[in-house]
Amino acid sequence: MTLQSIPFDNDRINSDESEGAFNEFIEDQLSDLIEGILTDGDLTEFGERGSDLIVELDDIQPPSFVYGDDGRGGGSGGSGPGSGGGKMSFSLPFDKLMELIAERLELPDLKKEGRGKIKQVSYTFKTFGQLGIILDKKRTFKRVLKTSIATGSYQPQEGIYELQFRRRDRRYKLPQRVERPKYKAVVFYMGDISYSTYGERLELEKRLVKFIHNWLDYNYGPKAVEHRFFVHDSEAYEVMPEDFYRVANAGGTRASIVFDLVARIAVNEYDPTTTNFYGFYFGDGELFADDAKEIVTIVEEQMVPIFNRLGVVEVQPSRSSHLNTKISNRFRRDKIVRLGELKHKKDTIEVIKKLFGERN
CATH class of the missing domain: 3.40.50.410 (von Willebrand factor, type A domain)
Structure with a gap:
């Protein structure tokens, strides 16, 4: 789709104003793009689902920029890219395109609640027990240390460092089923x-x-x-x-x-x-x-x-x-x-x- 540029006068734009003016210029061009889509009913402008849309503007003359507060010294009076019958292209995010179309068509936001279909099942080790296959060494050691201190077999202040491993102190990792909504x-x-x-x-x-x-x-x-x-x-x-x-x-x-x-x-x-x-x-x-x-x-x-x-x-x-x-x-x-x-x-x-x- 070829877009016609919005005419700008030839006055130079100070650098403090240039960003806002150029953004307005791009917004106007996008407005023309959306208007063309809606008027013609041509939705072929969409790229692949969720991907950015590359917008190319033909025969445009963006405002020229100068630098410095008063527009003197070191300024560049030349036109930006695309001037003199050239082209300018930029990437339009998919979400931005859909947002602009939704605003123009006054489409409401859809419901976002709901967890959805359970498609993915995984197992995580969030619980621990005295029976199992995978021994949790860290948790087992902590239990053994607490038991040894309580029974007096571990008294470092007395130079006694004996740790007593008991069956009931062992802790095993137990897999827990987790259903994740996809x-x-x-x-x-x-x-x-x-x-x-x-x-x-x-x-x-x-x-x-x-x-x-x-x-x-x-x-x-x-x-x-x-x-x-x-x-x-x-x-x-x-x-x-x-x-x-x-x-x-x-x-x-x-x-x-x-x-x-x-x-x-x-x-x-x-x-x-x-x-x-x-x-x-x-x-x-x-x-x-x-x-x-x-x-x-x-x-x-x-x-x-x-x-x-x-x-x-x-x-x-x-x-x-x-x-x-x-x-x-x-x-x-x-x-x-x-x-x-x-x-x-x-x-x-x-x-x-x-x-x-x-x-x-």
């Missing part, structure tokens, strides 16, 4: 592969999933979120993230099975009382009436009680698409269930607002 949140991405997921439709879906991925990582921390991907046609199954968009279309569809699968996994593999659940479904919305009705039942009875957010997005729906219509009849003003319709790239930002924005 994830504070888990995100389930669900995709319908029975419809034509290619071309523009695929790009729209990938762009939105990428933002969701980044947004949740930004809120919880990239190492605190587990992202899991599921697809369905006439059956539902989990796939690797890189295969979410590569599964061949099989024909025939039944979406309720993927909702049911995710709901069961949430309860069986996680602790619903301590885990933040997010679910997002993507499809064209063309389902049998009884299938849509079953989805509403699963969402209401199994998912809404434990999920932080559940989004259903119809991607380039046809006139016969009716999944969101069925769901909205039951969850029109629900704070957890959010619906979106993604027809064009420019709809991406509006869908993001619907998925994550505040609802009064």
